[in-house]
Each structure stands twice: as structure tokens, then as C-alpha cells.
Amino acid sequence: MSPKTLYDKIWDAHVAHEAEDGTCLLYIDRHLVHEVTSPQAFEGLRMAGRKVHAPEKTIAVPDHNVPTTAGRENPDQMPEESRIQVAALDTNAKEFGIHYYPVTDIRQGIVHIVGPEQGWTLPGMTVVCGDSHTATHGAFGSLAHGIGTSEVEHVLATQTLIQKKSKNMKVEITGQLSPGVTAKDIVLTIIGETGTGGGTGYVIEYCGEAIRNLSMEGRMTICNMAIEGGARAGLIAPDETTFAYVKGRPHAPKGAQWEAAVNWWKTLYSDDDAHWDKVLTIRGEEIAPTVTWGTSPEDALPITATVPAPEDFTGGKIEAARRSLDYMGLTPGMKLTDIEIDTVFIGSCTNGRIEDLRAAAEILKGKKVKDGMRAMVVPGSGLVRAQAEEEGLADIFKEAGFEWRLAGCSMCLAMNPDQLSEGERCASTSNRNFEGRQGFKGRTHLVSPAMAAAAALTGKLTDVREL
Amino acid sequence: MNKFETFTGIAAPMPLVNIDTDMIIPKQFLKTIKRSGLGVHAFDEMRYDRQGNEVADFVLNKPQYRETSILVAGDNFGCGSSREHAPWALADFGIKVVVSTSFADIFFNNCFKNGMLPIVLPQEQVDLLMADAEKGENARMTVDLEAQEITTSDGEVVKFEVDAFRKHCLLNGLDDIGLTLEKSDSIAAFETQAAQARPWV
Numbered sequence: 001m002s003p004k005t006l007y008d009k010i011w012d013a014h015v016a017h018e019a020e021d022g023t024c025l026l027y028i029d030r031h032l033v034h035e036v037t038s039p040q041a042f043e044g045l046r047m048a049g050r051k052v053h054a055p056e057k058t059i060a061v062p063d064h065n066v067p068t069t070a071g072r073e074n075p076d077q078m079p080e081e082s083r084i085q086v087a088a089l090d091t092n093a094k095e096f097g098i099h100y101y102p103v104t105d106i107r108q109g110i111v112h113i114v115g116p117e118q119g120w121t122l123p124g125m126t127v128v129c130g131d132s133h134t135a136t137h138g139a140f141g142s143l144a145h146g147i148g149t150s151e152v153e154h155v156l157a158t159q160t161l162i163q164k165k166s167k168n169m170k171v172e173i174t175g176q177l178s179p180g181v182t183a184k185d186i187v188l189t190i191i192g193e194t195g196t197g198g199g200t201g202y203v204i205e206y207c208g209e210a211i212r213n214l215s216m217e218g219r220m221t222i223c224n225m226a227i228e229g230g231a232r233a234g235l236i237a238p239d240e241t242t243f244a245y246v247k248g249r250p251h252a253p254k255g256a257q258w259e260a261a262v263n264w265w266k267t268l269y270s271d272d273d274a275h276w277d278k279v280l281t282i283r284g285e286e287i288a289p290t291v292t293w294g295t296s297p298e299d300a301l302p303i304t305a306t307v308p309a310p311e312d313f314t315g316g317k318i319e320a321a322r323r324s325l326d327y328m329g330l331t332p333g334m335k336l337t338d339i340e341i342d343t344v345f346i347g348s349c350t351n352g353r354i355e356d357l358r359a360a361a362e363i364l365k366g367k368k369v370k371d372g373m374r375a376m377v378v379p380g381s382g383l384v385r386a387q388a389e390e391e392g393l394a395d396i397f398k399e400a401g402f403e404w405r406l407a408g409c410s411m412c413l414a415m416n417p418d419q420l421s422e423g424e425r426c427a428s429t430s431n432r433n434f435e436g437r438q439g440f441k442g443r444t445h446l447v448s449p450a451m452a453a454a455a456a457l458t459g460k461l462t463d464v465r466e467l
Numbered sequence: 468m469n470k471f472e473t474f475t476g477i478a479a480p481m482p483l484v485n486i487d488t489d490m491i492i493p494k495q496f497l498k499t500i501k502r503s504g505l506g507v508h509a510f511d512e513m514r515y516d517r518q519g520n521e522v523a524d525f526v527l528n529k530p531q532y533r534e535t536s537i538l539v540a541g542d543n544f545g546c547g548s549s550r551e552h553a554p555w556a557l558a559d560f561g562i563k564v565v566v567s568t569s570f571a572d573i574f575f576n577n578c579f580k581n582g583m584l585p586i587v588l589p590q591e592q593v594d595l596l597m598a599d600a601e602k603g604e605n606a607r608m609t610v611d612l613e614a615q616e617i618t619t620s621d622g623e624v625v626k627f628e629v630d631a632f633r634k635h636c637l638l639n640g641l642d643d644i645g646l647t648l649e650k651s652d653s654i655a656a657f658e659t660q661a662a663q664a665r666p667w668v
Contacts, residue, residue: 013661013664013665015657016650016653016654016656016657017650017653017654017657019632021630021631021632023630023632025647025650025653025654027654027657027658027661029668036497036498036550037497037549037550037551039500040500040501040502040551043500048644050644057668064497065498079498081498081499082498084498084500085498085500088500122667122668124665125668130549130551131548131549132547132548132549132573145573146549146573147549147573147576148549148550148551148554148573148576148577148580149502149551150551150577150580150581150643151576151577151580153644154643154644154647157644157647157648158644158647158648158651158654159654159658160647160654162632162643162646162647164630195543196485196543196546197485197542197543197546197569197571200543200569200570200571200572201572227547227573228547230543230546230571230572231572232572253667257666257667258667260666260667261665261667264665296485296487298485315484315542316482316483316484316541316542317484319482319483319484320483320484320485320541323483413494413548414494415494415495415497415498422517432487432489432547432548434487434489434490434547435489435490435512436489436490436493436512437489437494440493440512440517
């Protein structure tokens with residue numbers, strides 16, 4: 001048998017039909033659904049008189065629109081349009097008989113945090129959702145990617161996707177990380193190297209000692225941002241860390257099925273002599289705490305660097321950099337550590353898990369945020385929130401001057417009331433620093449949770465290693 | 468879905484690289500539960516000021532580009548969010564074709580589902596079309612999907628590649644779901660086999 005990559009193996013195990021030109025029907029094991037990209041898909045089913053093909057494999061949770069403030073069970077807290085979207089998801093979940101976690105359920109949260117937490121996401125699966133950050137689930141060695149609403153409807157109706165295979169790319173992070181360097185810094189550094197289009201047409205497998213040493217939370221952070229490098233999906237081969245995380249989760253296999261599953265999962269790795277279409281290797285020791293200066297995730301630099309000038313780039317990036325600097329209100333040559341911050345946001349499907357909150361709390365313990373700083377923590381799920389309260393993290397955040405919110409996507413994409421105002425500058429643990437992403441003319445610097453906490457204390461982008 | 472037919476239309480230049488789907492349709496317009504009516508909000512934050520007045524120097528606001536049906540864009544067009552509201556907004560505006568050196572994967576897929584044709588061309592040909600688009604409303608290009616050709620206002624012909632299956636679906640206005648349901652037997656057979664191989668799924 002010819003050697004295969006991890007991606008090849010998962011792909012081969014899910015092809016339900018292959019046409020002569022290589023167009024495949026890929027079978028989907030888990031379909032996650034949220035309120036923003038699904039209403040038109042359910043409406044399409046209804047108009048065609050179709051059913052959901054596999055409701056038992058379909059899981060819905062409202063996350064993008066929901067308020068994160070107390071009393072949100074009362075729908076009046078939401079603007080009318082948001083209320084209609086969430087109500088539509090309520091109705092569709094009931095009518096089509098799919099699994100559902102409403103805001104009143106403690107298990108509600110960001111769809112990409114809820115899936116793994118409940119054991120819906122397992123190694124070797126295919127997972128899709130009408131959300132680009134579905135890549136997150138690749139951390140389990142499952143082939144996971146975002147789809148558009150037409151494809152949501154296609155999966156609902158057929159449990160398959162029409163796909164052609166992507167190419168294989170390997171990103172290896174060798175050696176050890178330095179203190180203060182986290183998964184977020186790794187992935188920002190990778191995107192800084194490849195650019196936001198560098199992964200287009202590929203599925204990326206992240207490997208190497210520094211990746212192996214990451215927890216599941218850290219691995220999810222890395223895979224979450226595979227899409228920011230343009231890749232269809234990110235993958236990390238499952239190992240004992242993965243199995244330990246999955247074991248005992250509500251929807252994980254049990255007993256004899258658990259043994260059978262683990263036996264198969266242990267075959268899910270790239271063969272030594274597998275073919276790679278592209279390879280990138282980065283030394284873990286060379287990665288520093290990393291921040292973005294511009295309006296694309298590829299605008300990532302070590303915190304010790306200075307703001308670049310448009311002339312430092314070539315081609316179309318020169319004009320893009322000029323536009324970014326103008327939008328961000330930054331001057332070339334200034335130190336990144338001189339950039340003053342108004343707001344800190346800790347949360348999102350990138351960095352809203354328990355380990356992220358622990359890392360931030362570690363920096364904040366016994367300290368206060370800078371006067372005038374607006375700081376908020378939005379746990380990724382109700383269960384993350386409850387655990388953080390039990391561990392005393394919530395008290396640390398509150399005593400430091402952070403708002404302690406309810407779970408949701410919140411200021412990562414600012415569809416709910418958590419938004420930046422014009423010119424407001426935010427150190428954010430989210431995944432996109434696009435123009436207007438966190439609010440009209442708001443300015444976003446992407447950072448790790450520890451770096452976000454450090455910025456909250458000093459009021460500037462700060463090298464967490466110097467605190 | 469409507470059939471994709473040969474047409475002649477105005478091409479607008481958008482040379483900025485990495486135009487993301489947040490730029491194409493900002494989040495406040497994702498709260499709709501419909502597919503239609505988003506054209507007026509396409510490129511909202513570039514196209515209008517805070518009071519809702521048009522920004523005069525934004526390309527689609529210029530008199531000669533108001534009827535644009537072809538965008539000639541910088542690298543990596545449509546990156547970021549998977550929101551299909553982006554192609555919905557473009558289609559509702561009247562865009563039928565986007566030309567670039569590269570597209571983000573999800574946006575690229577989403578276009579085909581909405582009867583739009585994204586065309587990937589090498590840099591020098593995108594440059595040629597960009598220069599043609601800069602001419603304004605006299606720059607009427609013709610896009611012929613059957614022949615896989617774009618003809619510029621000067622009569623220059625640029626050939627392009629397109630996936631054969633997707634071309635077939637666009638030309639015939641075919642519904643993906645209907646096509647897939649014709650293969651229900653294959654799907655059922657796969658489910659039977661997978662249930663034995665991986666009963667825990």
C-alpha cells in the first residue's frame with residue numbers, strides 16, 4: 001500500500017462516491033449548526049419538502065448573536081433581528097429533531113468549544129459547520145472545515161459534501177517553546193510566514209515536538225487559525241493527550257466501543273514516507289510572544305519588533321500595508337510595546353477555553369488593570385465558565401477589574417452588543433484583525449491570553465516575559 | 468439556480484489584496500434570515516460613511532461603475548469568514564464574475580452555489596484586465612463560460628480554466644442537492660459499511 005498522510009487516511013475512510021473526474025461525495029460524521037448561517041438552509045429544506053438526513057449527527061447551538069450579560073434568557077435583551085435568528089434556530093432544532101443547547105442550558109457556548117467538550121468531536125471524523133473556524137476540531141485528528149450556507153443545506157439534506165481533495169502541507173514546529181510563548185504565538189508566527197493565502201488549496205498537518213507537547217486546548221488554538229492561513233483544514237494526529245481528553249465525555253464511545261475506537265485512532269498518523277506537497281519548518285525556540293500590527297492575521301511580528309513601513313513589502317501588499325497603517329493609526333518605526341490599548345478582550349473559539357483563562361489569570365493574580373481600561377472575559381462555554389468559577393479564576397478576573405461575562409462569540413465578531421467604538425484599540429485573543437471586525441473603525445491587535453492580560457495591566461502592548 | 472449565460476458587462480478594478488468577507492458584507496447584515504436584498508450593503512464600510520452617505524471615491528460609487536457586473540480584484544479575494552452572505556451580496560448587487568490571481572477556498576465554493584463564476588488567472592492577465600477595467604464604462608468585457616474566454620474591450624481574448632463539473636452545473640443551472648440525491652444508494656451503502664467499521668460514530 002502506498003504511504004499516506006493523516007489527511008489521506010481520513011479522506012479515504014469517508015468517500016461515499018467518486019466520479020471519474022475525482023469529484024467525491026464526502027460523508028460527514030458531525031454537522032454543527034449555529035443561528036447565523038443556518039436559517040436560509042433550513043428554509044431551503046422546508047421549501048423543497050426535505051428532511052434532515054441524519055438528525056442524530058447534527059448539533060445546534062446559538063452563539064454568534066447572543067448577549068453575554070446577565071438576564072439574557074429574556075429575549076427582549078436582544079435586538080429584534082438577533083431575536084428572530086435565535087428563535088429560528090429554536091424552531092428549526094425542534095422541527096427537524098436535532099440536538100440543541102439553548103442559552104438557558106449550562107452546556108451552551110461557542111459551537112467549536114461545545115463540540116469537543118461534549119465529546120461530539122472524535123478523532124478520524126469529518127466535521128463541518130457553517131463557520132470558518134470549524135478548523136478547530138482538527139486538533140483531534142478529525143477533518144474539519146467551514147462551509148457556506150448552501151453547503152449547510154446540502155449536508156442537512158444528504159449528510160455529504162461535494163468535494164475535491166486538497167493537497168497536503170506539513171508544518172513542523174521543532175524543539176521546545178520558550179517561557180511566555182503559547183499556542184497562539186505559534187500559529188500567529190506560522191501565518192506571518194505563510195501569509196493568509198499560503199495555505200490555500202491545502203490541508204495542513206501540524207506536527208513536531210512543540211506541537212506534541214501542547215494540551216488539547218493549545219492544539220485547538222493552532223487548528224482554529226488554520227483558516228487564517230487560507231488552509232481548508234488543520235490537523236494534528238491524535239495521541240494519548242487526545243484520548244485522555246476525549247475519554248468520559250458525554251458523547252464519547254464507552255466500554256468495548258471505546259477500545260475499538262482507540263485501536264483505529266492509533267492508526268491515524270502520517271506514514272514516514274508520505275508525500276507532502278509543501279513543507280514549512282519552524283524552530284520552537286525561535287518563536288517569541290507575537291502580536292499583529294495591521295488588519296490581516298499575516299501582519300504578525302514578535303512583540304520586540306517595530307511597526308513596519310509600506311516600503312518593507314512588495315507588490316499589492318505595499319498599498320495594503322499603507323491602508324492598514326492608516327486604519328490602525330500607527331507610524332512606521334514605532335515600537336510595538338509603545339502601542340497604547342483601550343480595551344482587552346479575552347475569549348472566542350481561539351482562546352476561550354479553561355487553559356486560556358488560567359494563563360490570563362496567572363498574570364492578573366492580585367493585580368489591577370490600568371485605570372480606564374475596559375477589560376472583559378467571555379468564557380467559551382457555560383461549562384468553562386463554571387469551572388473557572390470553581391477554580392477561583394473568576395474572582396481573580398473580577399478583582400483585577402475585568403467584566404465576567406456569559407458564554408458566546410461576543411466581541412470576536414461583534415454581532416452582539418459587545419463592540420469596539422470608532423478608534424478604540426483592543427488587545428484581543430480572537431482570530432481576526434480585519435477592518436471593522438470588532439466594531440466600525442475599531443482597531444484590533446491579536447495576542448495570546450497571557451499577552452492580553454499583560455496589556456490590561458500596563459495599558460500598552462507588553463512583552464509578557466518582562467512582567 | 469439560473470443558467471450562467473454569456474454576457475457583456477462593465478468590469479470594475481479592485482486591486483487591493485486580501486479583500487475579506489467582513490469587508491464584502493459586515494457582520495451587522497448577517498442577521499437576516501433571507502438570501503436576498505444584501506446588494507445595497509455590499510462593501511458597506513468602504514462604500515458609505517457613518518451617516519449612510521456614499522463615499523465618492525469608492526469604485527462602485529463612481530458613475531461609470533454603478534452597473535458593474537465583473538470585479539477584477541487583488542490576490543486572495545474573499546478570505547476570512549465562511550459567510551455566504553458575501554456572494555449573496557455581490558450577486559444581489561449584480562456581480563456575476565470575479566477575476567483574481569487567487570481566491571479563498573470557502574468563498575470560491577460559495578460563488579458556484581449562487582450562479583457566480585470566480586476566475587483564477589495568472590498575474591499578468593489579471594494586470595491586463597485590471598488595466599482594461601480602469602477605463603470605466605467603456606470597458607465592457609464579455610465572459611463566455613462555454614468557450615472559457617474573456618474578451619476585453621479591445622477585443623483581446625483571455626482563456627481561463629474551470630472545473631468541468633462546476634462548469635456543467637453553472638451552464639445548466641443545476642441544483643447540487645438534487646444531483647447528490649440521485650446517488651442516495653451510494654450514500655446508504657457507505658452508511659451501512661461505516662456503521663460496521665466505526666459503530667461509535
